[in-house]
Amino acid sequence: MVETSGTTIVAADHPSLDDQVAQFVTALRDEPRFFGPSARSNPKPFPSLLSELQQRDGFRLAAMVDGRVVGLVRVSGSGDVHIAVVAERRGQRIGVGLLSAAIERAGRLDHRRLTLRSSQGSRAVRRLGDALGCTTVGYARGRVDLILPVPRHVNAASA
Ligand SMILES: CC(C)(COP(=O)(O)OP(=O)(O)OC[C@H]1O[C@@H](n2cnc3c(N)ncnc32)[C@H](O)[C@@H]1OP(=O)(O)O)[C@@H](O)C(=O)NCCC(=O)NCCS
Secondary structure (H helix, E strand, O other): OEEEOOEEEEEOOOHHHHHHHHHHHHHHHOOOOOOOHHHHHOOOOOHHHHHHHHOOOOEEEEEEEOOEEEEEEEEOOOOEEEEEEOHHHOOOOHHHHHHHHHHHHHHHOOOOEEEEEEEOOOHHHHHHHHHOOOEEEEOHHHEEEEEEEOOHHHHHHHO
8 A cells, every 4th residue: 555645555356345336437438538739639438448447357446535536547467557546636647646656566577578559639648658668659639648667676576
């Protein structure tokens, strides 16, 4: 468990958190969708992201504030990352905190790198990757993969 400025990061797969995780996914699903340039750079979570966040392959970490899940990251067994924060808590460093915790946990599980797949338009995702030293790989139709290194010392420390 990691705690920073009122946000606690916990393992999300304990059954006691199932209701909280379900409420979190509902909040993301009910988010209003906006249109125009600002919406393109701040896209609403896609249904495919919600589906990925609900799967249990790999591991999941949740960011909790006042007993409520406000952010969730899932790292699949193959090292793919899916992450979301509820709309009213974005821009408060919760995403960076969750992703940092996921990288640390991934190191203990012997991952060497994680991959976050995104549309090129999401400024938040790109900034998130930049904050954690990612390499960006661009593909057709504006899609990008952010490759997040898992530091070797993290792997070595848990060996
Ligand atoms: C992507 C997401 C998880 C980021 O979480 P967050 O808690 O808002 O991010 P943080 O507050 O930790 O910010 C991380 C960086 O992104 C920047 N950022 C956050 N939101 C931003 C926005 N809307 N526009 C531009 N930059 C933004 C922050 O300034 C910060 O950059 P910095 O380190 O240079 O200051 C969140 O925006 C989200 O849930 N988006 C919808 C779902 C999604 O797109 N998920 C990713 C698909 S896998």
